[in-house]
C-alpha cells in the first residue's frame with residue numbers, strides 16, 4: 006500500500022474518530038487506529054467493521070506515552086495523521102486543568118515530535134469553534150479573531166492550534182490543517198456507531214436521546230431569555246457523518262499537495278443557526294415522540310449564539326454539509342434505541 010493512502014488515527018474509537026474511520030475506509034484509505042480507550046471502547050470498532058465489512062488495524066496506545074507511540078511510527082509507514090485523542094469535557098477541565106493541559110497538549114506534542122523524527126508530512130488537528138468565544142460578528146469566518154478561552158479545555162484547542170502553526174512554519178516537511186468543529190451531533194445512519202458519553206451527558210443531543218429513552222427524567226433547556234428569535238441559544242449543529250467527510254476532504258487536499266499555505270484552518274459547520282428549542286421540536290416531530298423538557302436558568306459560560314461561515318471549506322475543500330437536521334436527529338435516536346435495545 007502506498008504510504009500516501011495510509012493514515013494514523015489517534016482517538017479512532019471515539020465519537021468523531023469512529024465516524025471518520027468509516028469515511029476514510031469508504032474513500033479507500035488504509036487506517037491504523039490507536040486509542041487508549043479511556044473514554045471509548047472497542048464496540049465502536051465492531052460497529053465500523055460491520056458498516057464497512059473491513060477488519061480494522063487497532064493498537065491500544067496512549068499518545069502521551071512517546072515510547073509506545075514511537076513503536077507505531079517504526080512499525081507502520083504512513084504519510085498522514087489525524088489527531089482526535091483528547092479530553093473534551095468543558096466542566097471537568099475547569100476542575101482538573103493540569104489533566105487537560107498535560108493530556109491534550111502532551112499527546113499532540115508527541116505526535117508532532119515523531120512526525121518530525123520520522124519525516125511524516127501531514128497532520129489534521131481537531132480544533133473547535135470554542136476558540137471564537139462570544140464573537141461579536143456572526144457568522145464567524147476563519148479570520149474572525151479568536152478570544153481568550155473560557156475553559157482550560159478551550160485553551161488547549163487555542164494553544165494546540167498555535168503549536169501546529171509554529172511547527173508548520175519551522176519544519177520544512179510538516180503540513181497542518183486545523184478543523185474547527187461547530188456542534189457535532191447525530192450518528193451513523195446504520196445506528197451502529199454514535200455518541201456514548203460517560204455518566205450524565207453535558208451536551209444537548211445525547212441528553213435529549215437519553216431522556217427520550219427514559220434514562221433521564223426531563224431535559225433542562227438552559228435559558229429562554231437570550232436575545233435570539235425564540236429566546237434559546239443558537240448553534241451550528243453539524244452532522245457527525247458530514248464532519249467525518251470533511252476530514253477525508255482535508256486529507257485528499259494534503260495528499261494532492263493542493264494546500265495554499267503550510268498551515269490552514271477551516272470552519273466545519275452547516276452555516277445555519279438552529280435554536281435549542283427548534284432542535285427539540287424537530288427531534289419530537291421526526292421521531293414522532295414527546296420529550297419531557299422544562300425551561301431552567303442559563304448555564305454559566307454559555308454563549309447566546311454561534312454559527313459558521315463555511316464558504317472557505319465549501320470552496321477550498323469542495324465540501325458541504327449534506328445531511329439535514331431531520332436525518333441527523335433520526336440517526337441520533339436510532340443509535341440510542343439500538344444501544345438500549347428499545
Ligand code: UD1
Nearest residue numbers: 095133135188189207208209212225226227238281304307
Ligand atoms: C460545548 C463546548 C464546545 C464543544 C462542544 C462539543 C464550550 C463553551 N462549549 O459546546 O467547546 O466543542 O460542546 O459538542 O466550550 N443545552 C441545554 N440543555 C442541556 C444541554 C445543553 O439547553 O442539557 C443547550 C446549551 O445551553 C447550549 C446548547 O444546548 O445553548 C448546546 O450545548 P452543548 O451541546 O453543551 O454544546 P456547546 O455548549 O455549544
